Amino acid sequence: MNWSQQLFAWFAIVCAIVFAQSESLAQPVLPVIFPESCPIQVRDPSRLSKACIPETQPPVTVTNRVERKERRISLDEAIQIALANTNAVRVLGGITAVGSGRTIYDPAIANTSVDQAHATFDPLVDGRHDFLRNESPNAIFDPGDPTRSLITGGRSDAYSTTTGITKRTVTGADAAIRVNANRNRQQPGIFPLNPSTTSDVTFSLSQPLLQGRGIAVNLSPIVVARIDTERSFFQLKDGLQSTVESVIQAYWQLVQARIDVWVRNQQIKLAEQTHRSAELNFQARRVNAATVAQAQLALANFRASLIAAEATLLDREAALRSMLGFTPSSTEELVPTSPPSNEKAEFDWDQVVLFAEEQRPDLIELKLVLEADEQLLLQTRNRARPQVDAVALYRWNGLEGEMPIGDRLRSNPGDFDDWQLGVNFSVPVGLRSSRAGLRRQQLIVARDHVNLHQAMLQVVHILAAQIRSLDAQFAQYEVLQETRAAADVNVRLQNAEFRAGRIEIINLLQAISDWGNAVSSVTFALIQYNTSLASLERETGSILEVHGVRLYEERYCSLGPLGELGKGRCYPRSMHPTENASRYPDTERPAEDFFNLQKQDTPRGDRPPRPGPLPGPRDVLGESTTADEEPGVRPESLDQN
Numbered sequence: 001m002n003w004s005q006q007l008f009a010w011f012a013i014v015c016a017i018v019f020a021q022s023e024s025l026a027q028p029v030l031p032v033i034f035p036e037s038c039p040i041q042v043r044d045p046s047r048l049s050k051a052c053i054p055e056t057q058p059p060v061t062v063t064n065r066v067e068r069k070e071r072r073i074s075l076d077e078a079i080q081i082a083l084a085n086t087n088a089v090r091v092l093g094g095i096t097a098v099g100s101g102r103t104i105y106d107p108a109i110a111n112t113s114v115d116q117a118h119a120t121f122d123p124l125v126d127g128r129h130d131f132l133r134n135e136s137p138n139a140i141f142d143p144g145d146p147t148r149s150l151i152t153g154g155r156s157d158a159y160s161t162t163t164g165i166t167k168r169t170v171t172g173a174d175a176a177i178r179v180n181a182n183r184n185r186q187q188p189g190i191f192p193l194n195p196s197t198t199s200d201v202t203f204s205l206s207q208p209l210l211q212g213r214g215i216a217v218n219l220s221p222i223v224v225a226r227i228d229t230e231r232s233f234f235q236l237k238d239g240l241q242s243t244v245e246s247v248i249q250a251y252w253q254l255v256q257a258r259i260d261v262w263v264r265n266q267q268i269k270l271a272e273q274t275h276r277s278a279e280l281n282f283q284a285r286r287v288n289a290a291t292v293a294q295a296q297l298a299l300a301n302f303r304a305s306l307i308a309a310e311a312t313l314l315d316r317e318a319a320l321r322s323m324l325g326f327t328p329s330s331t332e333e334l335v336p337t338s339p340p341s342n343e344k345a346e347f348d349w350d351q352v353v354l355f356a357e358e359q360r361p362d363l364i365e366l367k368l369v370l371e372a373d374e375q376l377l378l379q380t381r382n383r384a385r386p387q388v389d390a391v392a393l394y395r396w397n398g399l400e401g402e403m404p405i406g407d408r409l410r411s412n413p414g415d416f417d418d419w420q421l422g423v424n425f426s427v428p429v430g431l432r433s434s435r436a437g438l439r440r441q442q443l444i445v446a447r448d449h450v451n452l453h454q455a456m457l458q459v460v461h462i463l464a465a466q467i468r469s470l471d472a473q474f475a476q477y478e479v480l481q482e483t484r485a486a487a488d489v490n491v492r493l494q495n496a497e498f499r500a501g502r503i504e505i506i507n508l509l510q511a512i513s514d515w516g517n518a519v520s521s522v523t524f525a526l527i528q529y530n531t532s533l534a535s536l537e538r539e540t541g542s543i544l545e546v547h548g549v550r551l552y553e554e555r556y557c558s559l560g561p562l563g564e565l566g567k568g569r570c571y572p573r574s575m576h577p578t579e580n581a582s583r584y585p586d587t588e589r590p591a592e593d594f595f596n597l598q599k600q601d602t603p604r605g606d607r608p609p610r611p612g613p614l615p616g617p618r619d620v621l622g623e624s625t626t627a628d629e630e631p632g633v634r635p636e637s638l639d640q641n
Helices: 003-024 075-084 106-121 215-283 289-324 349-359 361-383 432-499 505-540 617-621 636-640
Strands: 069-073 088-093 096-103 124-142 145-168 174-187 196-208 332-336 387-402 408-410 416-426 551-558 569-577
Touching: 069 075, 075 215, 075 289, 088 215, 088 289, 096 215, 096 289, 106 145, 106 215, 106 569, 215 289, 215 332, 215 361, 215 432, 215 505, 215 551, 215 569, 289 332, 289 505, 349 361, 349 432, 349 505, 361 432, 432 505
Parallel strands: 069 332
Antiparallel strands: 088 096, 124 145, 145 174, 174 196, 196 387, 387 408, 387 416, 551 569
């Protein structure tokens, strides 16, 4: 069996082994031929990466009530906890927090593109070593017998090495220095130099004269990369502003929900007293059964309203817990301790607009987009120029080797050199593509200006609407305090008239309902006013600065030029928010105590005092009616009035 047959046999054996392995394994480790992917391969979900499941307990529900310890929390503390737990930026979405898609790692990820852009100007060192042997058979006539032939051949052993360094400059020039050496030995035969070594040192330079020339053009990719990093930073800042606003919104919504639960409880107590009074009057034959049924219906409706209010309270607490990064808890109840502000804020319109123009992240992002497109316009305008390059080359050549007598022969340095100077010119006829690209980029920059102008106009309208809303909410809050005071007086008088038997029970039940709505309305107006204050700070882009929040850069040791074996370099890793400054008062008491339950006298004058307390059931109806009291007796205080 000759060598070709042996090679074919080995090839057949290897192919048989590979195909046998492909048939036996569903997924071959080293497949040689990939089959067509006709079937859709879907892995079992249990084989996927596991998510970190937090330790949770069954949630508290309206019907599954458990005793929970209070955790009193101020608004400043809530903001601090939310920021400390903000690796992924969360915003309030309904009754839970949802991810915004932004994380604290986004600016650091974008910042890596700056180093990638810098890498264009890093020197490139390359080297190559080759060991070569060329031995080719030849057929020649046999000198002893011309009718026969001989197979002979020559052999050449060579070693070549090349080492160079290439560097691009900020002017667009490409400079290179390269050293080459080639050693060659040939046999059989006699040669002038054997072995012989040729070598050369080459310096080359190519400088663009039109397209690609200029420091600003060549540094433009770095500027664009830095702008992209800034955009990512302000996008993160925008998300954190939404987080702080969402925490404030969720906090005040929890305060409102707690007040609503308290109001519904007071309405039930008032309705229960009214129901007992109606039953006593029915027993004394002063009212009919329809009056008792009306009281029973109202009491059931108030109890249904309490269940809805308690469900809302649990949802609002869960929303705040979600914004803080907490898990649902059945052992701990969040109790807000920061009261809302009832002072009217004054604004300088010009300063508000100016601050929004400078600080709003979305406007800043549009400005950065404009700057990036202007840099791209600079690159596009440069590419629209003809390609004209000045080139220069200088080379020192050398030769050395061994003569047949065994002595070495070497050329003197500088005896042989090459040089080249020239200009390369290249331009597409008409520059149609480059001119179209330039025109397109000019239009994009014009579009960016229009978008920035439109965004600023929209911001002005948003700020105007926000200030109008704030003014209306505070004015409504002041008027609703009068409504609350009137509802307090009304429910007292209606109760007295009913107990005296001069009105129907429906009037008293309506008064109780109106009283609860008035209390809820005035607290809702004040809560909305405080929420809108935070929204205005958010719209001006100042909510982080107002709360003393800054972003600081955390660093970690990354791979340096030498890889894992070399000493690392520090690169940005993430942008963490700092702790917020104290801004909101902390009474260390439930926030609803701001609307205290102490007795409230009927206010005199045109405007009720601030802050207005919420009257309790004893303040509204006087002392509770018991079964031992005789129904129909009018209170002394009301007789005197």
